Amino acid sequence: MCSLxxxxxxxxxxxxxxxxxxxxxxxxFSSIISAISRAKAESTRGSALVTVSHGKFFCNGFDxxxxxxxxxxxxxxxxxxxxxxxxxxxxLAFISLPMPTIAAVSGHATAGGVVxxxxxxxxxxxxxxxxxxxxxxxxxxxxxxxxxALFRAKISGSARRDLLLRGLKIKGEEALKMGIVEAVYxxxxxxxxxxxxxxxxxxKRTWHGDFYAEIRxxxxxxxxxxxxxxxxPIATPKL
Amino acid sequence: MCSLxxxxxxxxxxxxxxxxxxxxxxxxLSSIISALSRAKAESTRGSALVTVSHGKFFCNGFDxxxxxxxxxxxxAQQRFDYSLDxxxxxxQAFISLPMPTVAAVNGxxxxAGVVxxxxxxxxxxxxxxGVLYxxxxxxxxxxxxxxxAFFRAxxxxxALRDLVLRGLKIKGEELLKMGIMDAVYxxxxxxxxxxxxxxxxxxRRKWDGxVYAEIRKGLYSEFCGMLGIASKAIGTPKL
Numbered sequence: 001m002c003s004l005x006x007x008x009x010x011x012x013x014x015x016x017x018x019x020x021x022x023x024x025x026x027x028x029f030s031s032i033i034s035a036i037s038r039a040k041a042e043s044t045r046g047s048a049l050v051t052v053s054h055g056k057f058f059c060n061g062f063d064x065x066x067x068x069x070x071x072x073x074x075x076x077x078x079x080x081x082x083x084x085x086x087x088x089x090x091x092l093a094f095i096s097l098p099m100p101t102i103a104a105v106s107g108h109a110t111a112g113g114v115v116x117x118x119x120x121x122x123x124x125x126x127x128x129x130x131x132x133x134x135x136x137x138x139x140x141x142x143x144x145x146x147x148x149a150l151f152r153a154k155i156s157g158s159a160r161r162d163l164l165l166r167g168l169k170i171k172g173e174e175a176l177k178m179g180i181v182e183a184v185y186x187x188x189x190x191x192x193x194x195x196x197x198x199x200x201x202x203x204k205r206t207w208h209g210d211f212y213a214e215i216r217x218x219x220x221x222x223x224x225x226x227x228x229x230x231x232x233p234i235a236t237p238k239l
Numbered sequence: 240m241c242s243l244x245x246x247x248x249x250x251x252x253x254x255x256x257x258x259x260x261x262x263x264x265x266x267x268l269s270s271i272i273s274a275l276s277r278a279k280a281e282s283t284r285g286s287a288l289v290t291v292s293h294g295k296f297f298c299n300g301f302d303x304x305x306x307x308x309x310x311x312x313x314x315a316q317q318r319f320d321y322s323l324d325x326x327x328x329x330x331q332a333f334i335s336l337p338m339p340t341v342a343a344v345n346g347x348x349x350x351a352g353v354v355x356x357x358x359x360x361x362x363x364x365x366x367x368x369g370v371l372y373x374x375x376x377x378x379x380x381x382x383x384x385x386x387x388a389f390f391r392a393x394x395x396x397x398a399l400r401d402l403v404l405r406g407l408k409i410k411g412e413e414l415l416k417m418g419i420m421d422a423v424y425x426x427x428x429x430x431x432x433x434x435x436x437x438x439x440x441x442x443r444r445k446w447d448g449x450v451y452a453e454i455r456k457g458l459y460s461e462f463c464g465m466l467g468i469a470s471k472a473i474g475t476p477k478l
Contacts, residue, residue, distance in 0.1 A: 121400065121404065155396055156396045179396055179397045205406055215375065215381065215387075215403055215404055218382060219399055219400055
């Protein structure tokens with residue numbers, strides 16, 4: 001599932017469970033969404049969140065075993081659609097979170113797992129032993145619109161095409177060149193520590209979480225329109 | 240306030256006044272809007288405009304002394320909102336100007352001041368001095384929806400995030416990497432001369448100003464849509 005640890009001003013979300021693959025099923029989704037709610041409830045100025053994992057995978061996408069264990073084709077489709085709904089809720093929760101967020105991607109991220117990583121304001125990655133793989137094309141699965149809007153907001157030009165339309169397993173250095181990740185590190189410990197340090201540096205700016213989240217939503221205007229997240233009116237400036 | 244000089248086909252708009260910070264209040268903004276109206280009235284094929292300033296600042300944002308010099312918080316808010324309205328009119332004037340525009344940024348531009356260089360088609364900046372600083376987050380201000388659309392028209396992905404969500408004072412070289420600046424030069428004279436030369440080169444193309452402005456509006460389609468100044472269809476193409 002996941003665990004949420006508080007360390008000073010930092011919230012550390014650790015993805016666990018599912019035989020190390022941290023695959024997304026209703027349990028893991030609910031657990032992450034709850035953790036984000038808790039972080040939101042306990043947030044103050046100068047909060048920040050970093051998401052980490054251990055082992056071979058950051059997040060290997062949807063739990064297709066669970067999806068396919070349904071009785072019929074119809075049930076299978078229903079389960080898949082449920083996971084899509086959960087993923088939408090997760091994206092919503094992350095982009096509304098009133099604090100800077102960082103994903104320290106120390107293992108592989110596939111499909112939905114890439115979406116989870118990209119919901120964060122900053123992504124750090126391991127140089128080796130970690131790829132971003134939008135496997136959807138290879139599996140013959142369409143990428144639904146809300147998530148396309150997320151990719152459009154985050155990544156531009158040929159990088160976006162290469163991530164979505166080329167079936168590539170993108171390693172750290174390449175992801176850095178493509179502007180998808182902020183920095184790469186050797187080793188799981190290094191990238192995790194770098195994530196924590198970056199969260200700490202951003203937390204020290206003691207920004208107002210509400211303003212932070214509002215400005216962040218402006219980066220995702222199209223996505224917010226699709227998800228029906230209206231912007232709140234401008235507060236009185238403290239001049 | 241500002242001065243407008245005509246040199247051959249070039250209009251040279253110089254930002255002045257306000258204790259070298261060239262801060263914006265309704266009077267200054269009206270003065271710049273008038274200058275742009277004059278340029279528009281006198282424009283021909285092969286016109287171009289370059290905006291320059293001298294000294295430490297290009298434009299340091301709104302004149303907060305003026306905003307705060309009132310009896311009440313309510314009136315201060317009114318003055319702020321009025322300044323914002325005047326700024327929006329200025330942006331509209333720049334976007335509708337029927338000629339190429341170049342900003343030669345020789346000094347710091349902060350807050351609302353960042354909008355001024357970015358309303359130009361091309362921005363050249365000093366390498367050795369001057370930063371762009373979108374400090375709304377630091378000040379606890381939300382960036383109005385309209386201006387988020389403006390920034391989205393200019394940049395995207397990680398560059399957009401770094402511009403508005405990171406409280407960074409961004410130098411010329413970095414802005415170049417972000418695709419926000421077109422070139423950097425050393426020294427005030429260096430950047431101003433480069434700005435003029437660029438405007439001159441663009442003027443030589445002798446483009447139809449009305450067509451130029453309409454195509455330009457298409458680059459800011461979302462922003463123009465919000466302001467109700469969307470591109471109108473051009474008449475029969477002369478093929």
